[in-house]
Each structure stands twice: as C-alpha cells, then as structure tokens.
Amino acid sequence: MGCKGPSGLKWAESSAPRVRVNQVGYLPRGPKSATLVLESPQPVPFELRDEGGRVLFSGTSQPRGLDRASGDRVHLLDFSAHRATGTKLRLRAGDAESFPFDVRPDLYAQLKLDALKYFYHNRSGIDVVRPFVDDDLWARQAGHLSDRAVPCWGRSCDYVLDVSGGWYDAGDYGKYVVNGGISAWTLQALFERSVHVGPGQDPFGDGPLRIPESGNGIPDLLDEARWEVEFLLKMQVPAGQPFAGMAHHKIHDHEWSGLGIEPAPHATNRGLHPPSTAATLNLAAVAAQAARIWKELDPGFSQRCLDAALRAWAAARRHPDKLAPRSDDKGGGAYSDERVEDEFFWAAAELYVTRQDPALLEYLLAHPDGKRFPTRLGEDGDGLTSSMTWQSTAALGWISLAVVPSALPEEVRQRLRDGIVAAGDFYLEVMQQEGYRVPLGLGESGKYPWGSNSFLLNNALVMSLAYDFTKDAKYAAGVAEAMDYLLGRNPLVQSYVSGYGSVPLRHPHHRFWAEGYRSGFPPPPPGAVSGGPNSSLQDPQSRRSGLTRDLPPQKCFVDHIEAWSVNEVAINWNAPLTWVTAFLDEWRGG
Ligand SMILES: [Ca+2]
Ligand SMILES: [Ca+2]
Incomplete structure (x- = not known):
C-alpha cells in the first residue's frame, strides 16, 4: 500500500520517478548523488543528460539492497565528479528518469532568504x-x-x-x-x-x-x-x-x-x-x-x-x-x-x-x-x-x-568543540546506512518522530558546526545531502519546502495559508518546511488519506492541510532550515 499524493494518485509506487534527486539541484563542487529504486541487486549503468539528451556523465549504480526507513530496494547513483554548471539536467537509468534539476553555485541564495522570511509572515x-x-x-x-x-x-x-x-x-x-x-x-x-x-x-x-x-x-x-x-x-x-x-x-x-x-x-x-x-x-x-x-x-x-x-x-x-x-x-x-x-x-x-x-x-x-x-x-x-x-x-x-x-578555559572549549565534531562524525555514519542519505537514524522503535524533518535539519546544523571547527569538507557535504532529502530525494519524491522543486509542498497545516481549503486564502509563501513523515500519524486526516502506522517511516506523510501530525509548519523548524540554507549558500562546495 502506498501513500496517496496531492491528486489522490498512488503517487509513490506508480507515478513517481524511480530516480530520486534534489529537485532544485546540486552545487558544482559539492556532493552529487541520487537514489534509484530497483528490485535487482545487480549494478546498472546510469547517465546524466542535458535538456537536449546529450550525455554529460555516465556511471554505474551502487546496489544497497533494502532500505529500512523507506522500505525501498535502492541503488546509489554518484555523479559528484561532474562539476560543470547546467540547468534542466536529468539522470537516467534504464527506463527510469529523474525530475529535472540544475547544477549551479547559487542554489540556496534565494531559499535562505525565503526560509528567514517565514518569520515575518x-x-x-x-x-x-x-x-x-x-x-x-x-x-x-x-x-x-x-x-x-x-x-x-x-x-x-x-x-x-x-x-x-x-x-x-x-x-x-x-x-x-x-x-x-x-x-x-x-x-x-x-x-x-x-x-x-x-x-x-x-x-x-x-x-x-x-x-x-x-x-x-x-x-x-x-x-x-x-x-x-x-x-x-x-x-x-x-x-x-x-x-x-x-x-x-x-x-x-x-x-x-x-x-x-x-x-x-x-x-x-x-x-x-x-x-x-x-x-x-x-x-x-x-x-x-x-x-x-x-x-x-x-x-x-x-x-x-x-x-x-x-x-x-x-x-x-x-x-x-x-x-x-x-x-x-x-x-x-x-x-x-x-x-x-x-x-x-x-x-x-x-x-x-x-x-x-x-x-x-x-x-x-x-x-x-x-x-x-x-x-x-x-x-x-x-x-x-x-x-x-x-x-x-x-x-x-x-x-x-x-x-x-x-x-x-581553552582546553574546555576544545573539548566542547571536539564533542560537536564527534557528533558530526556520528551523523555522517548514520547517513552511510541510509538509502536516501538522511542524517536521521531509526530509533529503537524503528519509527520517525513528529517533525522528523526538523530533527534531520538540526543534525545538519551540528554537521555545519563540525565543518566550521575543522574545515573538513566531508561535514559540509553531509549538510548538502541532508538538503537533497528535503528537496525531493526521498521515497515520496516530495520536496518538503514550499515553492521549491518539481513537487513542492503545497498544503501545510496553517490557518492562513489555506488555499484550496477556503476561498480567498493564499498558498504558503516559498521557503516553508513541513514537519514531514511521522510514524505515529496522530491526526485523522492522515489515516483518511490512506496512511497506516505499519508503513515504512519515510512514507508516513501526506501533503494535506488537515494532516497536522505530518504536515504542520513551525518556527522551530524553519529556524534550522534558515541556518542550513545560509550555510550551504556560503559554502557552495568549498
Ligand atoms: Ca536591519
Ligand atoms: Ca528539557
């Protein structure tokens, strides 16, 4: 059983592209990887193509098997070696193709402003x-x-x-x-x-x-x-x-x-x-x-x-x-x-x-x-x-x-900095285990908490500090990959940020941003992040939308205004989004 998408389709399992990318794009000098959903455990070739179909990069997938958090059998597609800027690029593996995305250094220049503007709104x-x-x-x-x-x-x-x-x-x-x-x-x-x-x-x-x-x-x-x-x-x-x-x-x-x-x-x-x-x-x-x-x-x-x-x-x-x-x-x-x-x-x-x-x-x-x-x-x-x-x-x-x-005292400050760097290492290790490279592990219960997106954003924030203290690019790369998940590289192929990506967040639980619920009310302005998948599905709408608690945690989401336990927005969630996007706009791949 799949999560139903905005138009009532069985979006995740039938319509969504099986190559999942950051739908906004990648930094030219940053990490670039995508997730391919494929039953077969055999590596497959993949290509990066421009709008005209010209092949810019080709590689071979890395099979990763069953990913617990999504329930998907996945392969990783790494095209970090491609560093040229471009727009409307797509990844292709067999007959599967991704949504289009860009490779450019200013990916987060406007998003960081929109993320902070949330507070004025x-x-x-x-x-x-x-x-x-x-x-x-x-x-x-x-x-x-x-x-x-x-x-x-x-x-x-x-x-x-x-x-x-x-x-x-x-x-x-x-x-x-x-x-x-x-x-x-x-x-x-x-x-x-x-x-x-x-x-x-x-x-x-x-x-x-x-x-x-x-x-x-x-x-x-x-x-x-x-x-x-x-x-x-x-x-x-x-x-x-x-x-x-x-x-x-x-x-x-x-x-x-x-x-x-x-x-x-x-x-x-x-x-x-x-x-x-x-x-x-x-x-x-x-x-x-x-x-x-x-x-x-x-x-x-x-x-x-x-x-x-x-x-x-x-x-x-x-x-x-x-x-x-x-x-x-x-x-x-x-x-x-x-x-x-x-x-x-x-x-x-x-x-x-x-x-x-x-x-x-x-x-x-x-x-x-x-x-x-x-x-x-x-x-x-x-x-x-x-x-x-x-x-x-x-x-x-x-x-x-x-x-x-x-x-x-300097030795105390160094100990505290070392503690943050060790946490950054821990989150990088967590990401290595995840099919969608998300810095959020499953708890002992195997579930995602209310506001899971905010947890992974705060973990990205910690990795950004590990970068600040060490200037080791691996931590900044971890931050970038956390954003990849939020902007569409996930099992629902959903960008959890309004106004960004091929399938942007449209219907967060918000009294004023109520387009489609009551006439005369606006959609969310760009730059609001949804709390995202939550295994406990406390609101009735999530269950009316066909979600069940035995779904893999990353699939416990629906973009519906009444689904308050999976699709609310909040100041403490947009605050780390502001931090992380500001950091990536500054880093831009080193
Ligand atoms: Ca001022
Ligand atoms: Ca407390």
Missing part, C-alpha cells in the same frame, strides 16, 4: 504587507493587537500583561515561550556562528531580506530574532507578584480554532498560562544571548535583556520544579517538559558567555549535561538520533560555549 501584532511580502496574496492586517492586555487563564493570576508581538508558533495562533526560545536562539546563534567561526560576517546583511527593519543599520537576522525576544521579555511575571521573574509558559486561545481564518486583530478568548521553570530558563538563555549580541548595537536593549535574564535565572533557581502539565493542551499545545536540568545548563551557559561569572563556570563544569554532547534523545528512551529539540536544550548551551569567545 508569521509575525503577530504588525501589518504584514507589501513591499515586504511579494504578493498581496500574503498581505493581512495585524493580528492580535489585543494581546496588549491579556488576563491569566482560569484566574490563575489577577493581573493583565502586554504580550503583543512575537511570532505565531506554527499552524495555530498560539505563542509559546518554550519553542519561541529555541527558535530565537537558533537565529541568534546563526549570527554568532557566522561572526565568530564562519566567514566573519552575517549571511543576510541589512536589506535583501526586505522586512520593515531593512535599512536601519542592523543585520536583518538580528532584527527578526528581536521581534521574538521582545515578546519573550513581555512574558516575564512582574515584580511584586507571586513567581516574579518567572516567565508565563504560553498564551493562546481558550479553544482550538479552525483552518482558513486570519489572525483576529482583536480577540477576547486568549489567556496567559501559568509560569513554568522551563519557560523561565528559555527566557534567561535567549535574553542573555541577546544581551551580548546587542551590547554595541543597542546598549539600552542589551541592558534590558541582561536584567531580564538575571531575574529569570534567579527565579528559576527559586522555583526549579514548576513543570507545565501535559494536560494543558486545550486550545494550544502543552509544550510540557519533565526534565529541566538541560534548560538549567543552557541558561547557565548563555549567562556565562555573556557575563564570565566564575561561579557559573563551576556550575557548568559540574553539570551532568556538560559531559557529553547529546546525539540521542527521547523522553521515552527511544534513542532518537538527534542533538536538540525544544524539549532538549543542553546542546544549545554547549554550542554557544564552543562558538562564542569568552573566559572559558
């Missing part, structure tokens, strides 16, 4: 308009201006807070400190990585992104991250109140809203949910990171961030086990997290890099999360191969310690 509390959006299709009025005065949900406090602004989290109009934290951190860390261990300047400058802050003299990457940081600051419990200094966990509607709706300018159905230790430490970490980044650029904002971070850190130490309940999922995601030791490590690391406080160094050196860079996650011990999620944040602090200059 999802801003709350500001008109989203031309010239910042490319088409009036995507223009809308400011949503939730009424977030300027939001009461506590269920009378859990007796004040109101101005929590306007920030980004909408995902397909819904909720705003969550846990998740906003890792997303803003990722954009700010991309800036710091670029300045300190990358090319020495940020990848976006001040203008090409075309956001309202373009041309203000500040890197647009930082302007966009600040839109969220300002919101995180507003979520802090005011002085004089119970839990002063902590951060409210989230703000969202009392009930889940339907699809095909614009964010309302004024809404009376929203509430602040109680503070949590995890949210408080997210605030402490991201505000501490912002404080050092903005020190010269805007000293007043920097000081405001530092004050908030220190108050949050102190409050979390006073209330180390105020966990957000799993049951609080009416009208918004619970974002519960049973273990917050990793959030303590992350916040302490960010504060240390900003403040160089010797007591914090001692705390970090004694902390269990500082012993080994994580490469396996999972509350249930599933052994998922990844380094970080909104729920597991120790790697974030580790990365900041390894990347940003501070008083950290």
